Amino acid sequence: MLTVWGRERGLCVKKVLWCLEDLKLDFERIDAGRQYGRTNDEEYLRLNRNGLVPTLIxxxxxxxxxxxxxxxxxxRYGPPSLYPSEPKLHADCNRWLDWSVGALWPDIVPLFTSLIRTAPERRDMNAVRIQSTRLAKNWSIADEYLAGKQFITGEYFTIADIALGVLAQTYETFELDNKPDTPHLDAWYQRVSQRPGFKRFAVLPPEPDPTEHN
Structure with missing residues (x-):
């Protein structure tokens, strides 16, 4: 039996749970992180010295x-198309996995904290403007790459689509007046939103945590 440590509403945990759901794998999940604590317990630190979630056993x-x-x-468990081994497709999939962390994550989390968890009168709107402008530019990059494609690497759905899909769903919750026109991204989002893992886990309201970035 697979075991996942981490609260189901955490952004990084959602990616893993979506992947497990799409693979139709049985698993046990143990709540950990934020309000559940446990990540600083010695039992957990023996598994993950970072004290972050998720952790898979x-x-x-x-x-x-x-x-x-x-x-x-x-x-280990998926069809070859989910994480392709062909060198160019493999590199492309890894590119978008890395890009989601390096380009999107640094602005998604503080924006969620500002726009959803912070009272309007306490928001740093200058920071919101800078972060949302940068995020709009990056989503436009993804939109360009999705032109003529079903999924981010081409014809087949991959784990890169999961990584981007969780963040795209979070972006959908933001009320911003500078969201770019992204027809290809929007069409892709409609496709990935039909996946079983998206329907079960990605749509859960996320809980921002700037320290959780794995």
């Missing part, structure tokens, strides 16, 4: 970092 194998977990699950 597969028999005796322990793995942390959400994108690494998805890579592992796809390689």
């Amino acid at each position: 597969d028999e005796e194998f322990v793995l942390w970092e959400s994108n690494a977990i998805m890579r592992y699950l796809a390689l």
Whole structure:
């Protein structure tokens, strides 16, 4: 039995749960992080010295970092198309996995904290403007790459679509007046939103946590 440590509403945990759901794998989930605590307990730190979620246990194998977990699950349990081995497709999939963390994550989390968890009178609107402008530019990049494609790497759905899909769903909750026109991204979003894992986990309201970035 696979075990996942982490609260189901955490953004990084959502990626892993979506992957598991699409693969139709049975798993046990243990609440950890934020209001559930446990991540600083010695029991958990023996599994993950970072004290972050998620952490996956597969028999005796322990793995942390959400994108690494998805890579592992796809390689061990998934169809070849989920994490392709052909060198160019493999590199392309990894590119978007890395890009989601480097380009989108640094602005998604503080924007969610500002726009959803902070009272309007306490928001730093200058920071919101800077972050949302940068985020709009980056989503426009994804939109350009999705022109003529079903999914971010081409014809087949991959774990890169999961990584981007969780963040795109979060972006949908933001009320911003500078969202770009992204017809290709919008069409892609409609496709990925039909996935079982999206319907079960990605739509859960996220809980921002600037320290949780794995």
